[in-house]
Amino acid sequence: MEHQEQLADSNNQGSVVGALKSGRKAEVADIISAIVVAAMCVVILRYLDLLSFIKVALGLSFVIFIHELGHFLVAKWCDVNVSHFSIGFGPVIPGCSFQRGETKYQICLLPLGGYVQMLGQVDGDESSDGSENDPRSYRNKSVGQRMAIISAGVIMNAVLALICFIVVYRGPGKDRLAAIISATDPGSPAFVDGLRSGMKINQIGDVKDPYFDDLRQVVMGSSAGEKVNLVVEYPGQQPLDLPLEPRKTKDDANPVLGIVHASSTKLAGQKDVGPSLKTPADPLSPAASAEPALAFNDEIVGTTDPKDADQITPLADDPYKKDQKSYFDFMHRMQLLAGKDVTLRVKRDGGELNVKVPPAFRMKIGAKMEMGHITATRRNTPADEKIQLPETGKKFVKGDLITRVEVIDADNTPLVFEKEKLDPERLPSDLKDWAQRLVTAGKMGKNDPAPNVKLTVRRHRQGGGQESVDTIVDLPWDNSWAFDRAIPITLSSPLAVPELGLAYQVKTTVAYAEPSGPFKRLDVIKNLRVTYKDADGNEKTSSWQADPELGPDDWAHTGFAQLQTAQKYDKIQFKVERDKEVIDIEVVPTFDSNWPIVPRGWILLSDMRKQKANTTLEAIGLGFQDTHRTMLNVLNGIRQIVTGRIAWRKHLGGPITIARIAYSVAGQDIWEFIFFLGMISVNLAVINFLPIPLLDGGHMVFLIYEKLRGKPASEGVRVAATYAGLAFIACLILLVSWLDIGRLL
Numbered sequence: 232m233e234h235q236e237q238l239a240d241s242n243n244q245g246s247v248v249g250a251l252k253s254g255r256k257a258e259v260a261d262i263i264s265a266i267v268v269a270a271m272c273v274v275i276l277r278y279l280d281l282l283s284f285i286k287v288a289l290g291l292s293f294v295i296f297i298h299e300l301g302h303f304l305v306a307k308w309c310d311v312n313v314s315h316f317s318i319g320f321g322p323v324i325p326g327c328s329f330q331r332g333e334t335k336y337q338i339c340l341l342p343l344g345g346y347v348q349m350l351g352q353v354d355g356d357e358s359s360d361g362s363e364n365d366p367r368s369y370r371n372k373s374v375g376q377r378m379a380i381i382s383a384g385v386i387m388n389a390v391l392a393l394i395c396f397i398v399v400y401r402g403p404g405k406d407r408l409a410a411i412i413s414a415t416d417p418g419s420p421a422f423v424d425g426l427r428s429g430m431k432i433n434q435i436g437d438v439k440d441p442y443f444d445d446l447r448q449v450v451m452g453s454s455a456g457e458k459v460n461l462v463v464e465y466p467g468q469q470p471l472d473l474p475l476e477p478r479k480t481k482d483d484a485n486p487v488l489g490i491v492h493a494s495s496t497k498l499a500g501q502k503d504v505g506p507s508l509k510t511p512a513d514p515l516s517p518a519a520s521a522e523p524a525l526a527f528n529d530e531i532v533g534t535t536d537p538k539d540a541d542q543i544t545p546l547a548d549d550p551y552k553k554d555q556k557s558y559f560d561f562m563h564r565m566q567l568l569a570g571k572d573v574t575l576r577v578k579r580d581g582g583e584l585n586v587k588v589p590p591a592f593r594m595k596i597g598a599k600m601e602m603g604h605i606t607a608t609r610r611n612t613p614a615d616e617k618i619q620l621p622e623t624g625k626k627f628v629k630g631d632l633i634t635r636v637e638v639i640d641a642d643n644t645p646l647v648f649e650k651e652k653l654d655p656e657r658l659p660s661d662l663k664d665w666a667q668r669l670v671t672a673g674k675m676g677k678n679d680p681a682p683n684v685k686l687t688v689r690r691h692r693q694g695g696g697q698e699s700v701d702t703i704v705d706l707p708w709d710n711s712w713a714f715d716r717a718i719p720i721t722l723s724s725p726l727a728v729p730e731l732g733l734a735y736q737v738k739t740t741v742a743y744a745e746p747s748g749p750f751k752r753l754d755v756i757k758n759l760r761v762t763y764k765d766a767d768g769n770e771k772t773s774s775w776q777a778d779p780e781l782g783p784d785d786w787a788h789t790g791f792a793q794l795q796t797a798q799k800y801d802k803i804q805f806k807v808e809r810d811k812e813v814i815d816i817e818v819v820p821t822f823d824s825n826w827p828i829v830p831r832g833w834i835l836l837s838d839m840r841k842q843k844a845n846t847t848l849e850a851i852g853l854g855f856q857d858t859h860r861t862m863l864n865v866l867n868g869i870r871q872i873v874t875g876r877i878a879w880r881k882h883l884g885g886p887i888t889i890a891r892i893a894y895s896v897a898g899q900d901i902w903e904f905i906f907f908l909g910m911i912s913v914n915l916a917v918i919n920f921l922p923i924p925l926l927d928g929g930h931m932v933f934l935i936y937e938k939l940r941g942k943p944a945s946e947g948v949r950v951a952a953t954y955a956g957l958a959f960i961a962c963l964i965l966l967v968s969w970l971d972i973g974r975l976l
Contacts, residue, residue, distance in 0.1 A: 286897040286904060287890060292318055294391065294912050295345045298919070301387030302347040302380060309376040312350035312367040319345060349380075374938045381930045388916035389858060395909030396854035397847075399902050404843025406903070408443035410435075411493040411551065411838055412463075413558070414716035417727035417734035417787075418607035419489020420475040425609055426463060426490065427729075428716045429559045431551055433470060434462040442840065443492045448860070450477045451485045451877060452867045459488075466550045482721035485877035491718060494835040496531040496546065496556045498577075502899045504834060507766050514766045516797040516832020517589045525586055525833060526579055532556055533576035537567035543576050543585065558838060562829070563714045567667070570827030591797040591831045594820040597748025600786050602655040603736025604630035605688070606725050612732035617704045619690055628691050633735060634701065635687035638665055638708075641672040649687075655737045656790050657826060659728045666710055666730065681707035684731060706731050719788040722777060726787040736784040749816045755808040757781055761793060761800045770801065780806070794820070797832035861913040869921075885967030888974065924956025 296318055306313050312333055319339035328337035351368030365371065369380070399405050410432040415421040435441050436449045436459055453459055458474040477486035498511040510525050512518035518525060536542040546556040546564075565573070575586045606621060608614040622628040635649040636658065646665060648658060662684070669675035675682060686704045709730050717727035717734070725734035739757070744750040757780040762772045776789055793803070805816040844850035871877040889911065896907045920928040929952065937943045944952075 283894055283898040286901075287893045290897070290904060290908050291889075291893060291911070294388065294908055294915060295319075297387050297391045297912070298384040298915060299345045299347050301383035301385070305380045305383035306347065306349055306369070309372055309380060310367055311369050311372060311380065312365070313347060314350060315346070315348035317346050317348075374934055378931065378934050378938075381927050381934065382920070385916045385920045385927055388912045388919075389862075392861070392909040392912040392916070393854045393858045395905050395912065396857045397850045399906045399909075400842070400844040400853045401847055401850035403902050404841040405906055406839040407842050408492050409551070409838040409840045410441045410443050410446055412490050413493040414491040414718045416487070416489035416491075416720040417717045417725045419487065419720075419724075420478055421489040422717060422727065422734065423607055423610055424473050424475050425611075426461075426473070426488075427465065427712065428562075428714065430463045430465050432461055432463050435459060442842070446488070446490070448864050448867075450488055451871060452864070453477050453486050455479070455876070479876065480721070480723065482723050483878075484881040485871070489720065491716075491720070493838040494558050495838045496558055496561050497836045498525060498527065498529045498531070499834040499836055500527045503836065508834075509766050511834045513796075513798040513832040513834070515764060515799040517591045518797065518832035521575075521586050521588045523584070523586060525575075525577070525588075529577040529579050529586075530556075531561060531575050531577055532583065534561065534564050535568060535571075535574045537564050540571070543574055545576075552838075552840070558835075559714070562716070565829050565831075566663075566714060569829050573831070588831055588833075591828050592822040592824055593826040593828050594794045594796075594800065595823040595826075596750070596794070596803065596818045596820055597745040598741045598750040598754070599651070599654050599743040600656065600790070601738040601740045601742040602633055602653060603725070603738045603784050603787075604632050605733055605735045606630050607727075607734040609732035612709075613706050614732040617706065618688070618733055626693060628693065630735075631686075631688035631690050631702075631704070632699075633686055634689050636662075637685040637687075638662070639682065640665060641668040641674060651743050655726065655735065656787075659726065660826065662708075662728060662730070663713065666708060666713060670710070675708075675710060681709060684708050706733075719791050722785045722788050723782060724788045725784075726791075737787040737790065738784055739781050739786045739789075740783070749818060750807070751809060753809075755783070756786070756789075756805055757808055757813060758806040759789070759793065760804050762802045762804070763798060763800045795828050795830070797828070797830045857909075858913060861910060862917050865914055865917040880970065883967050883970055884974075885964065885971045887968065887971035923959065924952040925960060926956070929956055 299316065299318065303313060303316050314334065316334055316336045317339055318337070319341050321339045321341040323337045323339055328335060330336075349369040350365060351370040369377065372380075412421070412426055412428060412430045412432070414428055415426055432441060432446060433439070435446050438445045438449060441449075449459055456476065458476045461473045461475060462470050463473060464470045475488055477488055479486045500511075501508075504511060504527075508514070510519055510521075511527050511529070512521070512525055531546070533543050533545045536544040547560040549555040549557045570590050570592070572590060573588050575588060577584055577586055604621065605618055608618050608620065619628065619631045621630040633655075634653070635647065636653065637645055637647045640646040648654075648661065654661075666675065666682075669682060683705045684707075686706060688702050688704055689699045690702045691699050709732070712729040712732075715729040717729050719726055725736045727734040739755055741750050741752055741754040741756070744752055744754070758775045758777055760773045760775050762770060765771050776793065777785065781789060800820050803818045803820055805818065807814055807816050842853070844853055868877070868882065872879045872882060893904075893907060893911075897904045919926050920931070922928045922932045933944055933949065933952075943949075
C-alpha cells in the first residue's frame, strides 16, 4: 500500500503534464476532476465521518506539502526561478491561490500529490522552454545544486517522519503488539520446533526485546533457506535458543513462522469494532446475549472457578506485565468450562460487575470428513521417532494415515475411535475430554506415568507387493500441552493433537453422511460461503472460502474457521462435486450440543505494550531507530516483491488503500495518526528516491551520470526514459487501483 502514495507526486511536470494543461485537454481534465470531486463529496457526506475525513485530507496533504516545501526552499536558496508551488493536481480550488513575487501558490482539487515548477525543468527536453540562457534556470545550476534541490523533498519527508516519531515517543508513547505467542499454526516451523502458547520471544535475529511487528519484519525479510534465530521463554523455565527457517507456501502471502499474537482480557471499545456493533461481541453469538450485556472496554478480572462452579475467582496476574490479568489463565478456564454457563467478573465504570454468558457449540452440517495423512510432528518427541511423514524427491512416500485410536478410559474400559466414530475434526477434542476424565479421577497427575494412546496407522510401503500395511504406534500422552492452542491458519494447514506432537490433514471428501441430510458419501466439497445476520438484523453473505476452489486436503482450516465459530449462520451454501458433476447444496446448520467449543463470541483487544521514552534524548534515539528501520523495511519489501518472496497481490496497495487505513487510524487516536503520518512520510521518501524516471530518484541518476561524464545524457535518452517512466508509473497506478477496488468489492 505504501508503495504508491507518492506516484502521483512529481516536482517535474514539464512537457508531459504541461501538454495536458493546454487547449481542450485542459477543459476535459477539469470536467473529469470536478466529477471525481463531486462523487467524493457525496461519498464523504453519506458514508464517512466528516472529522476523520478532514484529518486524513489535512494529514496526507501536509506530508505532500513538506515534500514539495523541501524542493521549494532549496530551489529558492539556489536562486532558481520557481513559477508554481502546487498542492494537488487538476483545477485550482476557487480562492485557494495567490501570487507572491514570481511564484504562484495554489491548492488543487485532486490532493493526490503536488509539484514545484521551476524555470528550465521540463521532463525529457530541458531546453524547450527557452530558458537555456537564463542564469536562474534550474538547468543552468551546478550539478551539486540540482542534486540538493532534487533530494530536498526526500530529506524533508525523512525529517518529518523523525519528528512525528519523536513527538509520539515523548508524548503518550506507541502501543505495540507484545511478542507473546497465543497459538501456532499446525505443521508450521513454530509447531515443529516446539513453540507453544504463553511463550515470550526475547530476541529474534539481532533485535532484542522485540515487539510482534519486529518479528514480522525480520521473518518477511528472510531469504529462502535462511534461518532466523529466536530466544524464547516460557514462564518458570529457562530461555531457549531456537533457529527456525520461515515457511513460504502457496497459501502464505509472505514468509511466516506460524505464530499468532496474544490477546488481553480487555474487551474491545466502540472505536475498535466500528459503529455497526452494539456490544463487543459477534452478532447472535452467546456473548451477544450475555446478561447483563457486555459493554465496550470492560476488563475481565475473574471468572467462574472450573473447580467450583459456585465460586468466582480472580484471574492470575500476567507474568510479563504488571497491572494486567493473564489471558492464558482466562483461556485455560474457558477450555475447562466449555459447554457450561460462565460468569465473568468485569471492571466497569470504576466498579465490578458479574456477567453471565451461555456456552457455545460447534455447528453441524450432517457430514463427517475423511481423515488425511499425518504431515507434521514436533521435533524430539516420540511421535517424531515413530511416525512416518511424507517424503518427496527421488522417492515418494505418503505420511501415516490414522485408521484407529484406542485409549483406556477412567473406568478402565477401552475407548475406541474407528470407522464412523473416528471423526478427524473431533478427535483432538475427544482426546482432551478423555485426558480430563483421567485427571478428575486422579489417574493422571504430575507424578503419574503418561498414559499411552494406541494409534493404528496405514503406512505406505516402498518396493513391490502390498502398497500399505497397518502398523500400531504407541505414543505417550503429554498433558503439559493440554492448554496449547494450535490453530489451522491457512487453507492447507493440518489439524493438530498438541499432546501427541503430531498434525494430520482433513480431506474435503465426505466419509459419512446423515441419511436424511443433503450430503452423500464421497461427495467432495469444492467451496462454501455463509449467510448470517449482522447487528442490525440485515442479511449478509460472505465471499467464497477459496479462490477458485478448495484443495483435497483443505478442510481442517475450513471446518475450524467456518463451523467452529460462536456466531450463528442462517445457511451455508456448498459447491459439491458428485459423480463428476458440481452441484449446489444449501444447508441450515444446527448446533451440536455434544461438541462444546471455547470461543463464545466476545471480542478481546490484542495484548499491547506501551513503548515510551522517559527523556527527550531517548525519544530522539527511538525516532532515529524507527526511521532507519522503516526505510530498510520498505526497501526490503520491494526486494521481496520483485523476487516473488512475498505476494504482491496482498501487499501492494494504492491511494484508496492508504486513504482507508488513514481514515481508520484517524478515527481512533490522534497520536496513532501522527505516527501513521510518519510512516507514510518515510515510505514517500524511500519510494520517491527509487531510480525511476519522473521520480526524484530517476533525476538523481541522470545527475550522477552528468557528474561522472561531465555532460548530461542525450536528449533522446532523457525523452525515452521520461516516457518509459511515465508508462511504468501509469501501469502501476492502474494495477494498484484495480487491487484497491477489488478489496473494496
